[in-house]
Amino acid sequence: MADEGGFDFPKNCERVPFVEEEIVVLRQSIEISEELISDYYKVTTSEWKRYRYDIQSLRDLQEEEVTDSAFAQIRRYLRCPNERLRGSEPGDYFKICLQDHVIRRALRRDPKILLLPLTTYIVTHELIHVIRFAKFLQRFLVSPTERDSEEVRVHELTHRLLHRRKIHGLAEVLSAFRDCRNMENFLGAVA
Ligand SMILES: [Zn+2]
Secondary structure, eight states: OOOOSTTOOOTTTTOOOOOHHHHHHHHHHHHHHHHHHHHHHTOOHHHHHHSEEEEEOGGGOOGGGOOSSSSEEEEEESSOTTSOOOTTOOOOEEEEEEOHHHHHHHHHHOTTOOHHHHHHHHHHHHHHHHHHHHTTSSOSSOOHHHHHHHHHHHHHHHHHHHTTOOOTTHHHHHHHHTTOSOSEEEEEEEO
């Protein structure tokens, strides 16, 4: 189906999860992003355990975690849904919900945009949000104005972390998505 209509994509019909080859590329980009974030924020292994998050793609998302209008949604849980509640360990848990079909649409629209650099950009960007929430550098619920300036800051940080990295097609992604306003939505806390 032609996709020339931008974001007015028909609902549901093209919500096709990544196939195995695409998942392999996604895993690679998660590895690159986590390494860059660890170096930049000096995150130790034990800190990674405290910053509780998960990155999931379309095949593992619940209906309300899917959107057609952003590359990702960040959902905050008051505790990890798969963990038994331990009174001594309160803390938020963030689920980064990647929208495979929206990512694929960007690739289809512009042949210069490739999957590995694009998912690396998206995952790095979303992890910066999560780290900033976890370190209390940024509150989860903010006014639209605060949210806009945080978005500009996170794009700048993403650029700073990635621009020296040698990944084929990264330069094109960096210039195309630097001001992207459809990176993610934030879903409120779930107990
Ligand atoms: Zn963002």
